[in-house]
Every structure is written in structure tokens, then in C-alpha cells.
Amino acid sequence: LLNLSSFLNQDNPLLSTIKIVLVETTHPGNIGAVARAMKNMKMHDLYLVSPKIFPSADATSRASGADDILAQATVCASLQEAIADCQLVIGASARGRTISWPELTPRECAEKVLISEHGNKVAIVFGRENSGLKNHELDLCHFLLRIPCNSEYSSLNIAAAVQVVCYELFVASGLPAQENVVIGDKGKDPLATTMQMESFYTHMAEALYDIGFMHPAKSKSIMRRLRRIYNRVQMDSKELDILRGILRMAQGHKRNSDV
Amino acid sequence: LLNLSSFLNQDNPLLSTIKIVLVETTHPGNIGAVARAMKNMKMHDLYLVSPKIFPSADATSRASGADDILAQATVCASLQEAIADCQLVIGASARGRTISWPELTPRECAEKVLISEHGNKVAIVFGRENSGLKNHELDLCHFLLRIPCNSEYSSLNIAAAVQVVCYELFVASGLPAQENVVIGDKGKDPLATTMQMESFYTHMAEALYDIGFMHPAKSKSIMRRLRRIYNRVQMDSKELDILRGILRMAQGHKRNSDV
Numbered sequence: 001l002l003n004l005s006s007f008l009n010q011d012n013p014l015l016s017t018i019k020i021v022l023v024e025t026t027h028p029g030n031i032g033a034v035a036r037a038m039k040n041m042k043m044h045d046l047y048l049v050s051p052k053i054f055p056s057a058d059a060t061s062r063a064s065g066a067d068d069i070l071a072q073a074t075v076c077a078s079l080q081e082a083i084a085d086c087q088l089v090i091g092a093s094a095r096g097r098t099i100s101w102p103e104l105t106p107r108e109c110a111e112k113v114l115i116s117e118h119g120n121k122v123a124i125v126f127g128r129e130n131s132g133l134k135n136h137e138l139d140l141c142h143f144l145l146r147i148p149c150n151s152e153y154s155s156l157n158i159a160a161a162v163q164v165v166c167y168e169l170f171v172a173s174g175l176p177a178q179e180n181v182v183i184g185d186k187g188k189d190p191l192a193t194t195m196q197m198e199s200f201y202t203h204m205a206e207a208l209y210d211i212g213f214m215h216p217a218k219s220k221s222i223m224r225r226l227r228r229i230y231n232r233v234q235m236d237s238k239e240l241d242i243l244r245g246i247l248r249m250a251q252g253h254k255r256n257s258d259v
Numbered sequence: 260l261l262n263l264s265s266f267l268n269q270d271n272p273l274l275s276t277i278k279i280v281l282v283e284t285t286h287p288g289n290i291g292a293v294a295r296a297m298k299n300m301k302m303h304d305l306y307l308v309s310p311k312i313f314p315s316a317d318a319t320s321r322a323s324g325a326d327d328i329l330a331q332a333t334v335c336a337s338l339q340e341a342i343a344d345c346q347l348v349i350g351a352s353a354r355g356r357t358i359s360w361p362e363l364t365p366r367e368c369a370e371k372v373l374i375s376e377h378g379n380k381v382a383i384v385f386g387r388e389n390s391g392l393k394n395h396e397l398d399l400c401h402f403l404l405r406i407p408c409n410s411e412y413s414s415l416n417i418a419a420a421v422q423v424v425c426y427e428l429f430v431a432s433g434l435p436a437q438e439n440v441v442i443g444d445k446g447k448d449p450l451a452t453t454m455q456m457e458s459f460y461t462h463m464a465e466a467l468y469d470i471g472f473m474h475p476a477k478s479k480s481i482m483r484r485l486r487r488i489y490n491r492v493q494m495d496s497k498e499l500d501i502l503r504g505i506l507r508m509a510q511g512h513k514r515n516s517d518v
Binding site for chain 2: 036037039040041066106153157159160164211226234238239252
């Protein structure tokens with residue numbers, strides 16, 4: 001028998017074919033922040049090529065609950081080793097290169113990885129904080145990944161860059177966002193029907209007349225403006241009840257003052 | 260002659276209408292990382308509501324060259340003050356809320372801000388690292404912004420969240436401009452600012468008290484529901500005038516009936 005609920009809760013299998021590879025990261029805090037950014041987007045496969053300091057309390061602290069990603073991370077001596085089993089290697093780059101490379105934006109990268117390269121093992125490679133990837137490392141890449149940004153200030157923090165790329169991958173993976181989360185009572189109260197709204201407008205016109213706001217001569221244009229406001233808001237039936245309660249109270253005072 | 264290259268290099272002026280507002284940020288390093296994320300995406304207008312520690316060497320260090328954003332940042336005592344001149348306020352939220360709010364993804368948010376809300380002053384608000392925005396702060400927001408992510412690990416670092424949102428804004432700012440869709444006479448009168456709306460809510464609370472609708476014990480939840488209705492509708496200033504006229508008339512009758 002097909003267990004549908006476990007199927008729905010499963011990670012998109014394509015996301016787990018994607019490795020994030022960090023080359024010679026200097027600050028262990030950045031490694032932790034990368035782990036957090038990955039886990040936020042349901043990715044888990046982290047490779048570290050010759051990290052300066054790892055493991056580290058700084059990494060664990062910045063991982064902020066994504067320490068499972070750090071614990072499972074694979075440390076390698078070379079980029080070649082990290083990407084040995086990959087069919088598609090994409091290298092992140094902030095700066096222009098003297099030699100041309102085919103370039104992808106994060107969105108194009110996500111589409112390529114999750115749609116056109118379905119089934120291939122993919123690595124996305126991020127270089128050193130200060131100097132990025134070296135040319136001999138880019139030689140191992142099929143594509144360059146460039147995040148659109150301010151040309152006069154183009155160096156993103158490495159974890160911020162990983163966050164943007166993993167976010168695009170997650171969006172493209174087609175997983176319904178927050179599929180298990182039911183947001184409050186959203187949709188619990190049905191939207192007001194046209195009939196309820198018409199009854200509300202009739203009540204409102206009476207109340208506005210009762211409190212002395214509406215002169216018959218100008219009532220048509222005023223009611224038209226009020227209809228525009230309240231039609232736009234798409235009230236649910238409970239909200240409508242509150243507003244009708246207010247109208248009744250306003251009328252009640254008028255009646256009392258007439259007595 | 261049209262100078263196409265200078266046109267293409269121009270800043271999109273809409274990006275500079277957008278404020279990033281951080282509420283009670285605990286870690287100054289995060290403020291610096293936010294400044295960097297903003298500058299990477301050509302945004303510069305940072306507001307800090309009661310930051311725990313600011314200015315700070317940690318903030319400057321993590322800003323990594325975006326210290327001009329920190330130097331220009333505006334520190335405020337309240338969220339109301341930070342968004343007083345804004346017509347559209349969008350609050351970032353990671354967790355489900357007990358009451359429903361209209362929600363946007365970062366991409367929808369970017370489209371809304373840069374295409375459909377052209378000309379309005381916009382604030383995007385990010386809450387505390389541990390607890391996000393409080394309900395009374397969300398009451399000031401027209402929309403919730405939710406970043407699609409792992410439902411089992413949904414809390415992004417605040418600077419990572421700002422990076423994703425500013426990235427989507429930057430990408431959308433480079434899209435070819437679209438014609439504004441004008442429905443009826445909407446957009447003819449400027450949208451009400453937060454300050455005008457707050458003054459309207461104060462007036463409404465008084466009027467509801469005057470007509471005997473509001474009991475002090477339940478006024479908080481009623482006012483929250485009413486805020487949700489009227490924030491959703493995004494009224495222009497003329498519509499607001501009509502509603503305030505109605506409130507004045509309702510109050511006047513109450514005063515007459517007291518005499």
C-alpha cells in the first residue's frame with residue numbers, strides 16, 4: 001500500500017542530490033551560518049575543502065540548531081575529491097573573470113539543477129571569503145553562478161550567498177512552502193457572501209441616515225465610495241458581525257437621543 | 260540621443276523608497292550583516308527600533324564595508340515612529356499566527372512593492388531574533404512576508420532573511436517596468452500613511468467608546484480585528500476622510516443624547 005502521508009512529508013529527492021561545497025573557508029562562524037542556511041532550505045549535504053578551523057564552537061554556535069548538518073559534513077583535502085562523484089559542478093563567483101565562462105543566475109541555476117539536469121549529482125562550490133575560487137578550481141566547473149547585485153559592492157557574505165542559492169533551489173524544488181503548517185484560523189470563517197454584503201450596505205445606509213451623516217441628495221455617491229472600501233477588503237462573516245454590531249450601537253444611541 | 264548604457268546602469272529609484280526596519284535586534288553583529296546584505300542589493304535606508312547595542316564594533320565588523328549604511332541608519336524608540344511616513348508596511352514572520360493575515364512570499368512582495376505599489380513609501384519590518392514581531396506590531400502591518408522554507412526548521416538568521424528579501428527586490432527592480440493597473444479611480448488620491456491610519460484608529464476607539472459599543476475589557480481584541488479589516492483595505496486619504504466624518508457624526512449624536 002502507498003503510504004501517502006510519509007510520501008508527502010518526504011524531502012524532495014532532488015534537493016538531496018545537491019552538494020554545497022565550501023573551499024578553504026577562513027571563519028568557522030561562516031561554516032555554521034552556511035549549515036543553518038542549508039537546513040532552512042531542506043538541504044543537508046555539506047562538503048568542506050580544507051577549512052581553516054573545523055570543528056569549532058563558533059561554527060556550532062552560528063549553526064543555531066543545524067549542528068546535525070555540521071556533524072554529517074565531509075571534510076576533504078581537495079576540491080577534486082569533494083566533487084568526484086558529481087556530473088554537474090557550478091562555481092559561485094562574485095567578480096568578473098578574465099576568461100569567459102557560461103554564467104547562471106541563482107534562479108537559472110535552480111531551474112537547471114532541478115529540471116534539466118534531473119538525476120545528475122550536482123555540486124555548487126563557494127570559494128574563500130576574501131578571494132573566491134582560483135582559476136584552477138573554476139576549471140573544474142561547468143558553469144559560473146553569479147548572484148545579481150550592486151556592481152559597486154558585490155561581495156556577499158558566504159553564508160548570505162549560500163542562503164540566496166539554497167532559497168532559489170527550495171523554491172524551484174516545487175515543495176509546497178510550509179506544507180505542514182496550518183496558519184492560525186485562516187480560512188476558518190467563510191468570506192461574506194454578496195447577499196450578506198448587500199444586507200450590510202442596506203443596514204449601513206439606514207445607520208448613516210439615523211446618525212444624521214447622510215443627506216438623501218448625496219447618499220448615492222457616498223454609498224458608492226463606501227461600497228468600494230468594503231468590497232475591496234473581502235471580509236469574513238465574523239468581521240461583518242463586528243461591523244454590524246457597531247452600526248446597531250450607533251443607531252441605538254440615535255434612538256435614545258430621540259426619545 | 261538616448262544614452263542606453265547610462266540608463267541601464269542607473270539605480271532603480273524605487274529601491275530607494277524602501278525602508279528596512281529592524282525591531283529590537285539583540286546581536287549587533289546581525290545589524291552589521293543586515294547593512295551588508297542591503298548594500299549588496301543597492302538598498303540603503305535602515306531603521307533600527309530600540310536596538311539592544313548600537314553602534315557597536317561587532318556591527319561595523321560584520322558590515323564589512325557597508326558601514327556607510329550603519330552611519331546613516333535612523334534609530335527610533337518605536338515601530339510607529341519608524342513607519343510614520345509609510346503607506347505600505349510589510350512584516351516578516353517565520354511562525355504561524357493565531358489570526359489570519361494576508362501573506363506574501365518574497366517574490367510576491369518584490370512584485371507588489373516595485374510594480375503595483377509604485378510611488379508609495381514602503382517599510383519591510385523584521386522582528387527580534389528569538390521571537391519575531393509581537394501582535395501589536397503586526398497590527399501595524401498590511402501584509403505578512405513569509406520566506407518559503409523547511410517547515411521543521413523555519414527560523415532564518417535575520418540577516419539571511421533580509422538578504423533573501425533584498426535579493427528579490429533587486430531582481431524585480433531590474434525587470435522591465437510594467438504599466439500600473441489602475442482600477443476605477445484607485446491611486447488618484449494618495450494612500451493613507453501609517454500616521455493617518457493611527458490617528459483614525461484612535462478616533463475610532465474614542466467613537467466606539469462614546470457610542471457605548473466598546474467595553475474596556477474587550478476593546479483590545481476588538482480593535483485588533485478592526486485594524487485587520489482597515490489595514491487590509493489600504494484606504495486613500497479621501498476614503499479616510501469619509502470614515503472620519505462618519506465617526507464624528509456618531510460621536511456628535513452621543514454628545515447630544517447626553518445633554
